[in-house]
Amino acid sequence: MAQIALAAPVSLKADSVPTTAPTRASTPRGRLELTRRGRFILIGLPVMLAATALLVLAGIFTAPVMASDASDTTAVEATTVSVMEGDTVWALAEEFAPQRDRRDVMAEITEMNDLNGSVLVPGQEIFVPTGD
Template identity: 50%
Template sequence: MSAQLAPQALTGANLPIRLTRRGRLVLIGLPLMLGAAALLTLIGFFTAPALAASGTAAPGQAVSVAVSPGQTLWDVAVLAAPERHPQDVIAEIQELNGLPGSIIHAGQQLYIPVDR
């Protein structure tokens, strides 16, 4: 007579976890993406004050003017700071107003740097 063991039924607690390729990707990729997002947020948080502090003029150091018909950015720069070279003043005006070029329109409001 030989003894035979009856096969045991696997219950939910005994089953081994088997992940598909997609499951492994989610299990590894999701924490990596969350970690990268947290890292980028921290980098942005710590560099934003430094970028804001490096501006050429604070809000109290600029005045707003309206562009007159026929006026160019050169004319505005000469009127704003006659003792300085117009190209330097134009560069500051472009930076203060976020202008990509030198085109301005009549009635446009521009921030002009105040003499230092």
């Protein structure tokens, strides 16, 4: 490969060449220059955190209350029964609420006593709904 070199005229002016190198004392120190990322970290991130905190607080104070309302609950008459050998939830539902559907009474017995299934232990005290 052939190389071609071109020479360009160069001229130097005496006043364009600095006589002394700039010192640290001569540079201005007043203003801090931030990069785009630096501005984001210094200004944007705290602003976003404050906005998030305000939104969370607004959500907490404006959210509807989810507590149960006393008007939604109905009082159920119940009696305490000591479980005997051979008792089942079905039999207790039939004995203490014969006029009601046994499946509904069984569900109430299970819910009132926090039972897992229909297993009863002899000597166990449970609440059984009575009446309507």
